[in-house]
Amino acid sequence: MEWILNCQEGKSNSRNQALKKLAWGMLFSEWEEIFRDLKQPAFRVRQVWEWLYLRKVHSFAEMTNLPAALRSQLEERVDLASWKTDDFVEAGDGVRKLLLECRDGEKIESVIIPARDRSTVCVSTQAGCGFGCIFCATGKCGFVRNLEAGEIVGQFMAAVSASQMRLTNVVFMGMGEPFANYDNVLKAIRILNDANGLAIGARRLTLSTCGVVPGIKRLSEEGLQVELSVSLHAPNDELRNELMPVNKSWPLSELMEACREYTEKTGRIITFEYTLVEGVNDSLAHAAELIDIVRPVRGRVNLIPLSPVEHYSGTTPSPEVCAKFARKLERAGVNVTLRRSKGSGVAAACGQLKLNRSKQQ
Ligand code: SAH
Ligand code: SF4
Numbered sequence: 001m002e003w004i005l006n007c008q009e010g011k012s013n014s015r016n017q018a019l020k021k022l023a024w025g026m027l028f029s030e031w032e033e034i035f036r037d038l039k040q041p042a043f044r045v046r047q048v049w050e051w052l053y054l055r056k057v058h059s060f061a062e063m064t065n066l067p068a069a070l071r072s073q074l075e076e077r078v079d080l081a082s083w084k085t086d087d088f089v090e091a092g093d094g095v096r097k098l099l100l101e102c103r104d105g106e107k108i109e110s111v112i113i114p115a116r117d118r119s120t121v122c123v124s125t126q127a128g129c130g131f132g133c134i135f136c137a138t139g140k141c142g143f144v145r146n147l148e149a150g151e152i153v154g155q156f157m158a159a160v161s162a163s164q165m166r167l168t169n170v171v172f173m174g175m176g177e178p179f180a181n182y183d184n185v186l187k188a189i190r191i192l193n194d195a196n197g198l199a200i201g202a203r204r205l206t207l208s209t210c211g212v213v214p215g216i217k218r219l220s221e222e223g224l225q226v227e228l229s230v231s232l233h234a235p236n237d238e239l240r241n242e243l244m245p246v247n248k249s250w251p252l253s254e255l256m257e258a259c260r261e262y263t264e265k266t267g268r269i270i271t272f273e274y275t276l277v278e279g280v281n282d283s284l285a286h287a288a289e290l291i292d293i294v295r296p297v298r299g300r301v302n303l304i305p306l307s308p309v310e311h312y313s314g315t316t317p318s319p320e321v322c323a324k325f326a327r328k329l330e331r332a333g334v335n336v337t338l339r340r341s342k343g344s345g346v347a348a349a350c351g352q353l354k355l356n357r358s359k360q361q
Contacts, residue, residue: 019103023052023080024157025150027187028196038073046196048074053197056160058082079103079150083158100158102127102151106144110155110174112163118204120169123155125185126176131210133233133244135275137309138175146181152188156198171206173229178207179215189226202226208273213250213258220265229271229302230259234281235289243281256293263298270299277306277314282321287328300335 021030031045044066051063060071060080074080086099096112111122129136130143155174159167170192172178178185185207192200202225209215210231219228234240240247250258259270272294276282294301303326305316317325322338329336 020077020079022148022150022154023078024153024191025148025184025187026078027190028194034074034077038070040070044070049196052080056157058157058161082161083154085158085162087162096162098155098158098162100155102147108147108151108155108175110159112159112165112167114165118168119163119165120171121156121159121167122171122174123152123188124174124176125152125172125178125181129176130180131177131244131246133210133231133246135233135243135277135306135309135312135314137311140309140311146184147176149184149187149191152184153191156192168200169204169206170200171208173206173208177210177212179209179212179219182215182218186222189224193224206271210244210246211250211255212246213254216255216258216262220262225268227271228262228268229273230255231273231275232290232294232301233273233275235286235293239281239286243277252293256297259299260297270297272299272301273304274301275304275306276317276322276325278317278321280314282317282325284324284328287325291329291332291334294334295332300337301329303329303336303338305339 026034028045028049031048032042035042035045047065048063051057055062057063058080060066060074060078063071066074081103084101087096088099089096094114098110098112100108100110102108106127108124108127110124113120113122124147126146127144128141129138132139132142152172156167156170172185189202189205189207192198192205193202206227206229207219208229208231216228216230219226231244232240234243234247235252237247237251240252247255262268263270274281274290290301303322305319305322306314308314308316326336326338
């Protein structure tokens with residue numbers, strides 16, 4: 001099968017809004033409302049959640065302890081259907097990508113990343129992305145539309161169906177900028193985290209932002225224990241403006257101040273993602289600048305050698321250069337990790353998803 005880039009810009013969500021609610025996008029309280037409307041006892045909600053999230057069925061017909069009449073009433077109001085999935089395995093490291101088709105035909109990608117102590121699903125939050133970071137394949141395409149909460153949780157459920165493993169973690173590092181789709185992303189987090197259902201601990205849920213300051217501020221008020229990553233990739237405004245246009249809206253001083261406030265308010269640390277690009281941001285002088293900006297914030301730096309992408313001429317620095325950069329940070333007392341192999345690092349496997357569409361459809 002041949003995949004081509006699909007660069008549709010700004011397509012609206014309106015087709016989806018006319019459709020039924022997605023089962024996986026409904027909070028426990030929304031199910032309670034529906035069951036009140038249907039004059040059903042409250043314990044039925046718990047039964048439905050058990051079918052959805054413990055037994056993980058993909059149709060109301062399988063919920064055999066619900067009366068048949070109720071099942072058809074639910075079918076009329078709520079959409080519960082498994083996704084059309086094209087699953088492809090990346091060579092060697094067990095990383096699997098899922099290509100999923102939304103009900104309006106939009107295609108999105110998720111990634112399953114197995115590791116020794118955890119299995120992570122990397123989910124998309126938007127179809128495309130409007131932030132245009134120059135090294136990012138998703139950014140190249142522009143923004144198509146926000147994903148609904150049900151489409152975000154649905155990616156996890158599709159991964160569960162496609163995988164033999166117990167999936168323990170979710171990172172919001174696929175296509176899109178989570179804070180540009182804040183409400184749907186937060187709703188998905190609450191559903192994934194709900195103790196009545198999947199009960200994925202907040203600390204096993206990681207949000208990654210390119211530096212949308214209002215999102216960082218809002219998250220700090222939520223009282224959630226989720227992990228936050230901030231993609232830095234450059235230690236000064238001049239270079240960051242070039243690599244990440246978002247820096248023109250929220251320059252480094254503002255971003256780092258918001259990060260500092262976030263850590264103070266939440267007591268959580270922040271992971272700063274720094275993609276190393278040969279000859280661009282990988283010198284020891286860059287490392288020294290990076291040390292200066294991250295030191296005032298409780299956090300750690302995660303170095304990721306660039307995964308080459310078609311439209312960007314940047315290349316991956318040698319392992320020696322990456323190690324030298326890491327050592328410089330370490331010696332300055334900065335907590336640093338360096339992901340060596342492609343695919344084994346969560347961010348290396350995600351963050352480079354492009355919006356693909358089959359030519360044959
Ligand atoms: N929009 C969010 C989350 C999705 S991108 C963000 O930007 O943080 C997830 C991560 O992958 C980000 O840190 C992003 O900068 C990184 N990334 C994107 N393209 C990459 C590439 N070609 N090589 C390595 N990392 C990349
Ligand atoms: Fe969007 Fe993140 Fe890619 Fe930047 S790195 S274009 S914010 S998905």
